[in-house]
Amino acid sequence: MASPMTPGHQPTIAAENGRAARPVAVPSGAPLAVRGLTVSYGEKPAVFSVDATFPAESMSAIIGPNGAGKSTLLKASLGVIPLLSGDVYVFGQAIEKARERIAYVPQRASVDWDFPTTVMDVVQMGLYRRVGLLGRLSGRMTARARDCLDRVGMADFAHRQIGQLSGGQQQRVFLARALAQDADLYLLDEPFAGVDAATERAIIDVLKTLKAEGKAVVAVHHDLSTVRDYFDHVFLINVRRIAEGPVATAFTTGNLQATYGGRLAATHLDELSPTGGA
């Protein structure tokens, strides 16, 4: 059963009536913007009529409780799972036109780690689009892949079969593969889930470097205690959009309460957002 809609917030209906009627303006240059995005598994919406805009040259976190549609929002933005309605704009364009500007780091659990492939092979997968069907991986591309491995501290592991890595190392390899794509927008699905502290630091260093290079980073994140240290921008979601904005103004006790409901103790919230208390 669908929950009642918030009054005055009905872009899905606009979508059915015709795209031109949509009331929400689309920012032309934002690395990633979604309008009226709705995804459902069966009859139950996982993400309902969400508008979101992720800014350039910053690190954004998608935050929300389990089952709130965080990963779904990310995958739907990428076109990995079909949309029920809504639009996705990548740097102001339809996603098909901006594919090569996006790199994706999926959840570690989504692949078979006994697959016959080495660390180097996985990183080179990030170059497949550029190489094409008939092309050969040139020496320059191999050097580039090696360089990406080096940036995540995995250069010595290039010839390992991927199943022989620890969870943190596997995550680093996935990040290196995304780096190889040389994209402008990086989407990461829980990059810090189940990794060790050294890997978490290595990953955050790489992401901060990307930001300094002018790229945009959007990550599904679930450790509320690190949000302030790692991110500039937050998007709070629980099936619907709850709030979004710079960490200083949007990551507040009130918004977290609205996102998590009774699932977070008030004392915990105070700890997390000393400036909060809306």
Place this chain on the structure above:
Amino acid sequence: MQTFLDALFLQAGYNAALVSIGAALLGFAAGSAGTFLFLRKRALVSDAVAHATLPGVGIAFIVMVWLGGDGRSLLGLLAGSALTAWIGLLLIEWITRRTRLAEDAAIGAVLGVFFGLGVVLLTVVQSMSAGRQAGLETFLLGSTAGMLFEDAVVIAVGGSLTVLATWLLRRPMTLVAFDSEYAAAMGYDVRRIDLLMMGLVMAVTVIGLKLVGLILIVAMLIIPAVTARFWTDRSHRVIWIAGAAGGASGYLGAVISASAPSMPTGPIIVLVAAAIFVVSLFFAPGRGVLAAVMRHRRFQARVHRRQGLLALAAQHPIREAYTVRLLAREGLVRPDGVPTDAGRAQAAKVARDERRWDVAREVHQDAGLTGRYDGLTPIEEVFTRDEIDEFDRRLGPPMGLGDV
């Protein structure tokens, strides 16, 4: 024996030579095309596809007789079988995508229904007065009797095209098999690539129908790929190794069946493929059983070595003679068990790594890593330099041997 050698060197007559070459080509094509079927974990889909060829054979025969032919045109029969196989494949895909049924249920349903329909149609064909229906049932288990040059050409051309297509599509197919979400995010059409992969499998099935038959073709698609997995950790090499294993089983199987009276070719080929698989299972380096046993023996020796060194570090005497022998052979202790300078240095290193591992277990609480701790693998092989520096930071400065 002489017949076997004659057959092996293609001296056992025109038909036997044709069959051997055809079987080798088919085996190569099946092995390489089957690689991604195996890596994508969809082996059983190909079994359903193979069974779904049968009604097509019957339908094609009936249509060709209606049109005034004798119903035995090979290309006509293959086109019919490809058509119903494709319908079966799309049906499985549709059921899995559109209903709540899992793929195994869809496979079971399609396999049974299409095979049943095929048997009924062949029965109808048998009762027809027109056409030359004798021999259609050999599509079930394959037959080499009366194999024509035309049949070998179909296998050679079809097989080469399949291998070429597999090679061209290796990157997208690898990506989809390994990480389909990532492939979709990069803009690959996963559904289309899956259909292409199954299309290649179907092509091999159809060209192999006459020689191996629809019941056993799945074995030729899967066994070589599984065999090849024992020999390499890289998917692109699996394609060629599987092709070679498939080609060798096709050739040897055909030779064996030609050198003994009335041996069925298809089943013999499958048995040869299975024999190569068993040999790989036991003797492949790395993933083979024998290699695993030897690794275990070496492991045992390293356990003794390490326990001995830890005893030295703690300045305990080593009691076990095997341990003393191991360490003495390396010059780490004298035959009476007293450590040499090299032994002392090694002992200090082992003791420090042991404490690094203790830290590592606290820091990394994931199973992949805990599983890799054996106390023996040099810590540098498991962790990156920055990770080890982090352990050392937590441990404090190195201590002398006496402090351990």
